[in-house]
Amino acid sequence: MDFYDLLNLPLDASPEEVERAYVRALATYHGEALASYGALSKEERDILLERIEAAFQTLSDPSRRKAYDVQVLPFRPEHGMKAYFRKSTAKLEIEDASEKKSVWGKIKSFLLPKSQNNAQKIRVAGRVDESGQNVAEDYYKGEYFKLIRENRGLSRKEIAQATGLSEDMIRAVEEGNTSSAPQGKELSSILRLYAQALGLRGGPRH
Amino acid sequence: MHTTRIPAKKIWAIGGGKGGTGKSFLSASLAIEMGARLGNVILIDADFGGPNLHTVLAVKDGERDLASFFKNDIPALEDILLPTPYPGLKLIKGGESAIFAANLHHAKKLKLIRQLKALPASGIILDLGPGSAFNTLDFFILGQPGILVVTPEPTAVENTYYFLRSCAARILRLYAQFYKVAHLAHELSGELEKGSLSLRDCLERLNEREENMGPIFLAALRSFRPALIVNKARSEKDFLLGPSMADVVRRYFLIELQFLATIPYDERVHWSLRKFTPFVYAHPQSGVSCAIKKVAERLTLPEAQGGEQRVSGLTT
Secondary structure, three states: OOHHHHOOOOOOOOHHHHHHHHHHHHHHHOOOOOOOOOOOOHHHHHHHHHHHHHHHHHHOOHHHHHHHHHHHHHHOHHHHHHHHHOOOHHHHHHHHOOOOOOHHHHHHHHHOOHHHHHHHHHHHOEEEOOOOOEEEOOOOOHHHHHHHHHHOOOOHHHHHHHHOOOHHHHHHHHHOOOOOOOOHHHHHHHHHHHHHHOOOOOOOOO | OOOOOOOOOEEEEEEOOOOOOOHHHHHHHHHHHHHHHHOOEEEEEEOOOOOOHHHHOOOOOOOOOHHHHHOOOOOOHHHHEEEOOOOOEEEEOOOOOHHHHOOOOHHHHHHHHHHHHHOOOOEEEEEEOOOOOHHHHHHHHHOOOEEEEEOOOHHHHHHHHHHHHHHHHHHHHHHHHHOOOHHHHHHHHHHHHHOOOOHHHHHHHHHHHOOOHHHHHHHHHHOOOOEEEEEEEOOHHHHOHHHHHHHHHHHHOOOOOEEEEEEEOOHHHHHHHHOOOOHHHHOOOOHHHHHHHHHHHHHOOHHHHHOOOOOOOOOO
16 A cells, blocks of 8 residues: 555645645544544554654655655556546646636735635635535644644654744643633644644644 | 236445444434435334334334234235335334344344345335344345444444444355355454454455455455444534544455445434424424435435445545
């Protein structure tokens, strides 16, 4: 099972998709995860978590991903199919052409900075589940950052040193402690610092 | 001799191992929705330990039930069909007599399955009881698909995995008997049921000891395509449970689990049961009712018969 299969990613997954799949995988398989409770042994879980981390470190780094793809892609059946379709570039270009922006879309792009647009895309990208409800898959939260930190064997002290925040603040953010953790924009700033310390690209929008 | 052609019907079995997850509530609600859609649906209360669908649907007590059928008092399943107040829906009541305290005899089970498949209906819903007894597993495997109901609690999730493991062991035993390697399957499925061996390891050992059997058993597992409903979801994380469990099952049980829906927790369900009023009638616009309608819609799509809907696991 290669890293793309491990994280359920298509071969052309964007960095944001890689990051989201990584956090989602940790949320599914970490030691106290409900979804995998009783399904695998501790040994299986430890091995899997190591692989998930390795997958993220490889696929999130462009040069490492390129080197990895050289080894893996020739064995993927869809890679062969993609090469075939590339021959009919005319049709492919038409199909791949981006949608024309509406007038409102153009105004929005002009008024809102690009970085915020990207953050918003990451933040609110979710699914409409089978009941028709929008399930916001917001993984930029302290509880998920804690999963990543623990999986990498990092202490709160190390994160505190990297972010300039106090250990108490980091604990409060991880635990979602509304009485001691800041809210609103201040929380967003803290989460962004924490995300950057973990090498994550995205973060909550202000 | 004149032969009556029975139209192909859909059979859904609702089970899942743990009690209290809402199987009967969902069975009854889905049956009401399906009855309205298909016009001719039969709901069978196959909870042999504690049938209560007649209570949920407010069907008056009658003497005709599965116990009568099993005792041969009433030979045909069709003769114990009970009308319900809901359009397009009939009920086969579970038996309340002592016979249901014990395991159902194999011959009686086969008699039920044979007649069930011959019932004149567009759809049949089997409400199974909790637990992983052989009879429960066999009826669940009969479903197309068998639908697991889980709540976002560790005990329910754990029991669901145990139930799936038991289903897989049951399927492997049946295939092993057919391919005359029953001794091998018996040994390995015992390990599987105890949880000391994963399905993946089980298949690898089978392949080592009996060449070429691994792919056959893998194909057997692939043909088993259960579905999953997460019930009583209370938080955003609970809504992510279904796709996550589907990924776990695909990875560690080698089974394609179709995630159907997450049903939100709603206090009003309790009160609708107390008032013997179907929730989908009392609160048709609620999140619960909308989710149930979506499930009914998916299950009655033509491609849903074979369970082709791919599980949206950890992908966006």
